Amino acid sequence: MVLRNLAEVEELERTPLSVHVPERSVYERLQNACARNPDRLAFRLLREGRPDEETQDITYAQFGRQITQAANMFRALGVEPQDAVSMLMPIWPATFTAMFGAQVAGVANPINFMLEKEHLVALLRSAGCKVLIGPDPDVLPGVWDRIEQIRHEIPGLKAVMRIGGPAERPGVDALHFDTELTRYNGDRLDFTRDVSLDDTASLFHTGGTTSAPKLARHTQRGLLTQSWTNALAILVGPGDEQVLLNGLPPFHVGGATCAGLAPLSQGATIVIMTSAGYRNPLVVQNLWAHVARFRATCLGMVPTSWGAALNVPVDGHDVSSLRITQSGGSGIAPEVARAVSARLGVPMMEGWGMTETHGFATMNPGAGECRLGSIGVRLPFSEVIVAEVVDGKVTRVCAPNEIGSVLVRGPQVFGGYTDPDQDAKAWVRPADDEQRPAWSEGGRWLDTGDLGRMDEDGYVWLTGRAKDIIIRSGHNIDPVVIEEALHAHPAVEAGAAVGRPDAYAGEMPVGFVQLKAGADADPEEIREFIRGLIPERAAVPAEIFILPQMPVTAVGKIFKPQLRLMAAETTLARMARAVLGEGADIDVEVAPHPRHGVLATLRIAGAGQDALDDLGRQLDKLQLRHVIEARTAALS
Numbered sequence: 001m002v003l004r005n006l007a008e009v010e011e012l013e014r015t016p017l018s019v020h021v022p023e024r025s026v027y028e029r030l031q032n033a034c035a036r037n038p039d040r041l042a043f044r045l046l047r048e049g050r051p052d053e054e055t056q057d058i059t060y061a062q063f064g065r066q067i068t069q070a071a072n073m074f075r076a077l078g079v080e081p082q083d084a085v086s087m088l089m090p091i092w093p094a095t096f097t098a099m100f101g102a103q104v105a106g107v108a109n110p111i112n113f114m115l116e117k118e119h120l121v122a123l124l125r126s127a128g129c130k131v132l133i134g135p136d137p138d139v140l141p142g143v144w145d146r147i148e149q150i151r152h153e154i155p156g157l158k159a160v161m162r163i164g165g166p167a168e169r170p171g172v173d174a175l176h177f178d179t180e181l182t183r184y185n186g187d188r189l190d191f192t193r194d195v196s197l198d199d200t201a202s203l204f205h206t207g208g209t210t211s212a213p214k215l216a217r218h219t220q221r222g223l224l225t226q227s228w229t230n231a232l233a234i235l236v237g238p239g240d241e242q243v244l245l246n247g248l249p250p251f252h253v254g255g256a257t258c259a260g261l262a263p264l265s266q267g268a269t270i271v272i273m274t275s276a277g278y279r280n281p282l283v284v285q286n287l288w289a290h291v292a293r294f295r296a297t298c299l300g301m302v303p304t305s306w307g308a309a310l311n312v313p314v315d316g317h318d319v320s321s322l323r324i325t326q327s328g329g330s331g332i333a334p335e336v337a338r339a340v341s342a343r344l345g346v347p348m349m350e351g352w353g354m355t356e357t358h359g360f361a362t363m364n365p366g367a368g369e370c371r372l373g374s375i376g377v378r379l380p381f382s383e384v385i386v387a388e389v390v391d392g393k394v395t396r397v398c399a400p401n402e403i404g405s406v407l408v409r410g411p412q413v414f415g416g417y418t419d420p421d422q423d424a425k426a427w428v429r430p431a432d433d434e435q436r437p438a439w440s441e442g443g444r445w446l447d448t449g450d451l452g453r454m455d456e457d458g459y460v461w462l463t464g465r466a467k468d469i470i471i472r473s474g475h476n477i478d479p480v481v482i483e484e485a486l487h488a489h490p491a492v493e494a495g496a497a498v499g500r501p502d503a504y505a506g507e508m509p510v511g512f513v514q515l516k517a518g519a520d521a522d523p524e525e526i527r528e529f530i531r532g533l534i535p536e537r538a539a540v541p542a543e544i545f546i547l548p549q550m551p552v553t554a555v556g557k558i559f560k561p562q563l564r565l566m567a568a569e570t571t572l573a574r575m576a577r578a579v580l581g582e583g584a585d586i587d588v589e590v591a592p593h594p595r596h597g598v599l600a601t602l603r604i605a606g607a608g609q610d611a612l613d614d615l616g617r618q619l620d621k622l623q624l625r626h627v628i629e630a631r632t633a634a635l636s
Helices: 005-011 027-036 060-076 091-104 117-127 143-153 175-180 221-235 253-265 281-285 289-295 301-310 334-344 420-424 479-488 523-532 560-578 609-619
Strands: 039-047 056-058 084-088 107-110 128-133 159-163 202-207 215-219 243-248 269-272 298-300 323-329 349-353 359-363 383-390 391-398 404-409 445-454 460-465 471-474 475-479 491-502 506-515 544-546 585-593 597-605 624-630
Touching: 005 334, 027 060, 027 091, 027 221, 027 253, 039 060, 039 091, 039 624, 060 091, 060 175, 084 091, 084 117, 084 471, 091 107, 091 175, 091 253, 107 117, 107 560, 117 128, 117 143, 128 143, 143 159, 159 523, 175 349, 202 221, 202 253, 202 323, 202 359, 215 221, 221 253, 221 349, 221 359, 243 289, 243 298, 253 269, 253 298, 253 359, 253 506, 269 289, 281 301, 281 334, 298 301, 298 475, 298 544, 301 383, 301 491, 323 383, 334 349, 349 404, 359 391, 383 445, 383 479, 404 491, 460 479, 475 479, 479 506, 479 523, 506 523, 523 544, 560 585, 560 597, 597 609, 609 624
Parallel strands: 039 269, 084 107, 084 128, 107 202, 128 159, 243 269, 298 323, 323 349, 506 544, 597 624
Antiparallel strands: 039 056, 202 215, 349 359, 383 391, 383 404, 404 445, 445 460, 471 475, 491 506, 585 597
């Protein structure tokens, strides 16, 4: 089935979750799906992204056997229930085999291979990595070099494995995953494990691309819940008739759960859009040909990918098989959502979720009303409220359409961070007089960090991130107001608003934009254009910066922390130049800091002490920690 409205969600909740999802582990649920659909294709792999290339196909019978083989292999390699099998892998059939097999023998730990070496090592050590897996250069070039750089810095590592490519590769000291797999029993597990619903199945890293390791514990209960609720959200009709295109990375819940575990648990076919996914220009260039060829029923991407897809004409390809298009990861501009729906003739369903909810927690109803700009209604057994929070406790639930903190709890919420200090900051205590559904066990709420409102029909509308709020002279500015105006400019491909340090106002709003291919625009012209679209005078950006490429995360989200650092660096460099004059040599670096959060370092040569003291006094007016390093020689 597919959801129509909140009333239908509540009707489903009249039946216990254990009836909807009777299995006790992800392994059991997937094996049941494989037994129901042995001859159906679980995966179809595109290696290059050409519309006419031959695919590598894997049936559900083969997939179920491979998961069992992987579990037996990992246990034979010494992986125990608390040990991590860490994967620096792109999207690939064997990635899912390794992930689900690892959840049986130990704990799966997919990691973003694009992180810096130091961050990778910190994550692997924190996770307790015992087996490290990476792709052969034939699968995705460049990643294996990272494996070689870090493998000797992981204490207790028992094995390194290589997926794809030839069985033997000269000069590479690693087990070949594909070959080793065939040596193990695929009919049944050769070991026993008493699995609890609260056991950790996976460790997913979160928190961006910098700072201390932050690992979220995904539980068997949470993954089982999401395998059902996310399938309700994205599958229209029986699962064994569905075909999904998946170009999302497996170290993100979008690729691993929403477009991975959920459809697989229903017997759907996943077409893997090359190891590079939607970052592969050939995939995007031929996207509508792929939809037509595979008769895709669901297409989900992040907003930046949808923006790129709209630049590709359908050109007569038959895309009538599509029943749903879906966007997540970050808010999609209304103009883009309308354009997608108009072109394809199907609703654009925006949803919301996070690493800490194992996947989607809300979604616009696929068989009901999709309200443009909303993230939809809560999914079954997900409690979502908008509330006023004071000193870590809910004081009251907000009235309809009143902005507050978006909080969530329920079986789909993660088991907490591995770091106790990080975990303590994630939760909000419930109100003393709270009212809750009959099925709810109550307890603490997960503070999502999002601000939003809920309308009278239960649709949630995000208004920004609590930490994204720009505070100008005590006036709270929602960056979404600015970003919607930026996206309305005909030359703007992507836009974001952040605050930059200001000695008088504390912060001033500034905008960053990436222009569409071939477009031309002047920063001041863009600023004047959006001035008339922003209802609050204080929210008009003080400046617009045009970037050749917007910084994004591995899954295509605009990476606002980097934009904040860039805005701060520009501000401090200008302040230093104004005080020290053109004769000084100035270098400014603003970067994350483990104690101060952010620290600005100004390295300066060719300036006298009096001038440096004056600069220090000016910088002290900013709400930003700084140090000044005076150099006697010119900066290189």
